[in-house]
Amino acid sequence: MKVKTFYELDVWQLAMDLAERVYNFCKTLPQEERFVLSDQMRRAVTSIAFNIAEGQKRFSTKEFIHFLSIDKGSLGEVMTQLILCNRLGYLEDERLERSLKRCETIDVKLYNLALTLRRKPPKNKLPQL
Numbered sequence: 001m002k003v004k005t006f007y008e009l010d011v012w013q014l015a016m017d018l019a020e021r022v023y024n025f026c027k028t029l030p031q032e033e034r035f036v037l038s039d040q041m042r043r044a045v046t047s048i049a050f051n052i053a054e055g056q057k058r059f060s061t062k063e064f065i066h067f068l069s070i071d072k073g074s075l076g077e078v079m080t081q082l083i084l085c086n087r088l089g090y091l092e093d094e095r096l097e098r099s100l101k102r103c104e105t106i107d108v109k110l111y112n113l114a115l116t117l118r119r120k121p122p123k124n125k126l127p128q129l
Contacts, residue, residue: 006056011109015049044077
């Protein structure tokens with residue numbers, strides 16, 4: 001099945017789910033963390049789904065792949081923030097493990113999507129005569 005738009009992509013749907021979970025988690029952080037850590041986590045996690053959408057709407061596959069690469073960086077940032085929250089005692093070990101597994105699933109899907117896009121021949125290339 002050919003994907004027509006970003007919201008049909010499993011990876012976008014998983015990124016949106018992760019963003020929703022992180023937003024809900026940020027509501028539980030102590031007041032002193034809500035302006036720095038919470039803000040940074042929210043920006044990093046939302047950029048994943050945002051960049052998938054923006055990249056898919058660009059004119060070239062190369063641009064889409066570039067946005068997926070940025071997503072992998074944002075995902076690493078979110079994972080690090082979750083680990084920090086665990087170290088600071090804000091996030092239980094079990095919840096951290098579940099969250100990291102979700103992040104790893106997204107990571108693999110971003111990579112596989114980029115690989116799939118790289119394999120597709122350019123649409124605007126003229127046929128050889």
